[in-house]
Amino acid sequence: MSFVLECPHCGPREVTDFRFGGEVRPGDDGGRPDAAALTRTLYLRANVDGVQREWWQHRSGCGAWFRAERDTGTNRVLRTAAAEVAW
């Protein structure tokens, strides 16, 4: 596996510069989940074959976490955005 991600702060870098942080998931809305919902939240991931939103951290660079849209089938990164940027 090898591809390039564009860090919103540092620019394009090899994927080995980054730490993968998993799918972007909806946050805790404060409501108490039932057992099934909790299990889904904790242990199940969409694992899509296609474009998904992900967390990445520029571990060997500026250290910042940011979000990326990546096609899991082709590893093409469609766009990246700093955490504070709404999208």
Added chain:
Amino acid sequence: MKGRLPYNVGGARIDRSRVLRFTFDGKVVEAHPGDTVGSALHAAGQTTLSRSFKYHRPRGLLCCAGQCPNCLVDVDGSPGVRACTEPVREGMTVTPQNAWPSLGFDALRAVDRVGGPFTPPGFYYKMLIRPRAAWRLAEPMIRRVAGLGRLDPGATERRWRTDYRRRHCDVLVVGGGIAGLAAAVRAAELGADVVLADDGPEPGGRCLAEGDGARVAALAERASAAGVELLQGASALGFFDGLVAVWQGSVLHQVRAARTVVATGAVEQPLLFAGNDLPGVMLSGAVRRLISLYGVAPGTRAVVAGVGDPALEAAVALRAAGIHVAAVADARPSPTGEAADALRAAGVPLLEGHTVVRAAGGSRVAKVTLAAPDGTRSRLRADLLVISGGMAPATSLLAQAGTSLEHDGERGRFVPADLPPGVFAAGQVLGHDAPAAAELSGAVAGADAAHELGLGDDASRALLAEDVSALRGASPGTPSAPPPAPPKGERGRCVVCLCEDVTVKDLKTAVAEGFDDIELAKRYTTATMGPCQGRMCQRAVNAVLAEETGRAPAAVGLTTARPPWTTVPLGVLAGRPYQPAKRSALHARHREAGARIEWAGDWRRAYDYGDPDAEIAAVHDGCGVIDVSSLGKLLVRGPDAAAFLDRVYPNRMSTLAPGRIRYGVLTGEAGRIIDDGTVARLDDETFYVTTTSSGAGAIFEWLQWWQADWRLDVRITDVTQSLSAVNVAGPRARDVLAVLAPGLDCSADGFGYLDARRGAVAGVEALALRIGFVGELGYELHVASAHALTLWDALVAAGARPFGLEPQRVLRLQKGHPIIGVDTDAETTPAMAGMDFAVKLDKDEPFVGRWALERLASRECTERLVGVVIEGEHVPGDGAVVVAGDAPAGRITSARRSARLGRGIGLAWVPNGLSELGSRIEIRDGGTTFAAEVVDAAFYDPDGERLRT
């Protein structure tokens, strides 16, 4: 040097005025600077360079281009080096591989003489199976007989020290032959940033030895002038999703190019006939190189056999070098062209439609049998048999990049059918055999690549159009004949795969046994799986399978191209042999004090200072000091700092008063413990958070991740490296601190347990935290790393005795304080570890792990971390098994003998039924059994009186 040609014939690369000496198989060999080990050995009359993998057949120079496995030798202890491309160095020690007792007389050749019926393909599965003991006896013998080269199992130093280099460029050109050079020149002259990777010692490829040396030298000069980064001796190993790994000596370049031009050329294929692996059987390219580059006479009397012009051109070159050519067999019915005309004019017998069916000789070719189109055999005396079975485009990298291949039936080879976006091909790999056409195709590919990147102008596009039409009109070269089928009824092995000693017969057997797909036949016979990775045999394997299965070569296909395309030492891929170590600012002092330094995660830490028992006693009775700089240290600041901590910790941090400290455990979303530490509130908006040493980096990243999601008004700063920390502990710690920090009220009331104070200690601005991991009165002092030595020296001078990590482990174990990651694992919940006190489920705010912790609270733990007292003088090792009814039921995570308590103590995971105080448990460590009793883990000072005084 009897095999050397006269001084005015060939030898472009060598300096005949100087002589170097090296040893081969213990004998001194003379060479000229510029020689390769292979050329020097051949010139010295050493025609056998290795013994084959399985049958120990003698092998000599075949390709002379670093492609085939025939010249693998050991150079100065490194096995698997190709003699034909390894430059000679004064004093190098070259030894043959895989030969016993000697290269000249290899007793294991017996395998070849009698082994046929005993070593069929897949013999691992067929023979030595019963009785079962047979394999155990046979295995060491097989290991001795088979294999290539030998590593020194006693070597401790890693031989390879490779640096990684990342290179992003506009255009990467793989291959520095005439096509690659032309592509690089054109792209660079249009303004592209171009890297060219070529595996030869100088750019030019086969043109260097085949009459176009001046042309490629001029192109190389233009490339340099245009700013091309020329990497020589640089092999492209593979194409990985657009990243090309290029190995060049001690550097592994990871080249990512916007466009890639593959100009990897073609690999000349051998022919299939009996005895086709004898030394003296050489590819036409090898002969050209030996003469032109090294001035070496490949033989004295040659027979040439081929399917196209390369064979005829080699015959012409041999004659020009003064070597007698006895006959030239051409598989084509009526060869035409310059070379054919020249041979006919010179009166060399050019035998039309003839093929070679057998080479015979002891350790070198002596006789060659040719077959006429009607089958008539003729035998000729020769010590050199030059062969050329056609050119197989080197498509591996292209195939790895996603190119599909199609079969060109006319010339019997697979060529690229379509190229993926961003990838271009040029030269012989595309089928342009003639140098002029190859050069044109390179220029076209280079221009296309540059144009795609937005470079160029109308003039460059016009030039491209001219080149494209010129390429269309260029002569494709004289067609070659399809390679003849292996002859029938000739005595002797007809080797398909030289690396693995797989013969035509073996492949036929594989097909007969049902392994009729090329991928299955590959795995069953191991053909194409050796060091040459199918370079020398992919075409032949295809042809034999096609004939045996009655399918078309296109339907049989080739085996999947996989990296690495070039044999590469594993050490190169393993990268730099270094292990980063973290050392605290006090490290020098620990060494001076004679500390035993050990790894603790990625830190180098003082385990003890020679007398752990005395160090423990000092903490109990006087004052000790330990370097705890490895603790993770974070500053959490901002209006939302308290709210942020309330959301990551399961207990409350917002209620903490400034100047106070609270212990906190961190749990993940699943409610499992991931770390612990202390939180000190410095002021309303500033918290000082410590984490475990091992969790420092990960927790900082984890907190940042949550903050990236929540975006509260808070900033988290990792000050782990910039601050150092020491823990001063023991009943005399207060006195020591009071002396060194006159400005600090150190009284029990003025600086109580879990208070945080700022002040100067030994003149150094410090944050003092009154906490007690080791169970005695203690102060953790955090100071700027630059001043840590001053503080340490003052503490030691004031009577604090340094203690190490091991005494600290005993001290904290006496208190039953678990170490996260040592006494807990990834499944441990706060309840299981007895840390419920740090979880406040009645908090109003949501926090990480809340819902999982709530759910866990409603369930009974199935196992718990408990304290155990171990009977007897000794304690089990960490990790020993707790046994219940003869079955494993739990484990000891830490156990030590406590001198202070006079007994063995430990922490253990035990199942529910055994976790009540007073339960008797049994522990097994290896063959030793220990009896133990479950007790309150706070073994020492259970009420914390000493801690709080």
